[in-house]
Amino acid sequence: MRASRVYLALLMLFMLGLVACTPSPAVEGKKTISVTVSILPEKYFVDRIGGEFVSVNVMVVSGADPHTYEPKPAQMAALSDSKIFFRMGVEYEDAWLERITSNNPEMKLVDLSEGIQKLPAPAHEGEVDSGEGLDPHVWTSPTLVRSMAGRIYDELSALDPANEPLFKANLVSFEKDIDALDSDIRTSFENLSNRRFMVFHPGWAYFAKDYNLEEIPIEIGGTEPSASELSSLIDTAKAENIRVIFVQPEFSTQIARYIAKEIGGEVILISNLAENWLENLREVALTFEKTLK
Numbered sequence: 001m002r003a004s005r006v007y008l009a010l011l012m013l014f015m016l017g018l019v020a021c022t023p024s025p026a027v028e029g030k031k032t033i034s035v036t037v038s039i040l041p042e043k044y045f046v047d048r049i050g051g052e053f054v055s056v057n058v059m060v061v062s063g064a065d066p067h068t069y070e071p072k073p074a075q076m077a078a079l080s081d082s083k084i085f086f087r088m089g090v091e092y093e094d095a096w097l098e099r100i101t102s103n104n105p106e107m108k109l110v111d112l113s114e115g116i117q118k119l120p121a122p123a124h125e126g127e128v129d130s131g132e133g134l135d136p137h138v139w140t141s142p143t144l145v146r147s148m149a150g151r152i153y154d155e156l157s158a159l160d161p162a163n164e165p166l167f168k169a170n171l172v173s174f175e176k177d178i179d180a181l182d183s184d185i186r187t188s189f190e191n192l193s194n195r196r197f198m199v200f201h202p203g204w205a206y207f208a209k210d211y212n213l214e215e216i217p218i219e220i221g222g223t224e225p226s227a228s229e230l231s232s233l234i235d236t237a238k239a240e241n242i243r244v245i246f247v248q249p250e251f252s253t254q255i256a257r258y259i260a261k262e263i264g265g266e267v268i269l270i271s272n273l274a275e276n277w278l279e280n281l282r283e284v285a286l287t288f289e290k291t292l293k
């Protein structure tokens with residue numbers, strides 16, 4: 001039958017067309033978003049939300065001081081692939097911002113510390129508080145990190161809407177971990193007999209604020225204490241029955257060791273720059289629980 005032959009031919013053409021129009025199976029690898037962060041804990045935050053869909057370039061390398069950091073040429077080069085720079089509001093960012101943005105003008109700047117009511121940075125005795133010195137260590141507060149996680153989720157979802165459900169699930173899981181951390185710390189700090197602690201580099205004020213502790217800094221404004229400040233710190237430590245001086249591995253421990261010797265106490269290392277932020281805060285909380293009881 002002629003009609004059926006025509007029909008068959010049309011059908012075959014139609015099917016050929018279907019084959020031709022079917023997209024070839026995805027052979028390229030997973031699409032990843034490149035972002036840059038300032039400090040290692042931020043890498044942890046972004047990894048928790050973005051998972052394998054995000055690759056993170058960290059500016060302040062392990063062991064370096066984020067207040068005075070100078071990015072290496074290779075790091076500046078790596079910036080050029082980044083879609084977003086998640087700032088944390090630490091000082092080196094301002095000093096390098098112009099070079100960072102001229103290196104990659106397309107890159108979006110997102111300051112995770114934006115909108116946070118910052119605490120004043122510790123000031124020297126008798127120094128007039130100009131209101132300019134603000135404490136940048138906001139990432140030591142689980143509550144504040146919880147809201148930063150939400151911002152990271154918003155930004156990654158805007159860049160990669162197809163993976164939004166996954167980012168959402170990761171956010172929920174991270175929030176759960178933060179809530180558990182927060183409630184465990186609250187429970188473990190309930191019966192502390194001493195809520196004041198002495199630390200060389202004042203990097204824990206936001207953590208202290210969350211949990212009703214008080215940080216007594218030795219280093220102020222990035223400088224060591226004067227002789228009179230040093231002797232008053234020793235008096236305070238003795239009066240408050242402080243037996244532990246906390247130091248951060250990124251900073252000098254000499255003065256802390258001197259004070260510890262004067263009060264017959266010890267020096268303990270804690271850092272707010274460890275990459276595994278969650279595990280690190282658990283360890284730090286445990287150290288506080290043991291030493292402030």
Ligand code: ZN
Binds near residue numbers: 067137201202203
């Ligand atoms: Zn610091």
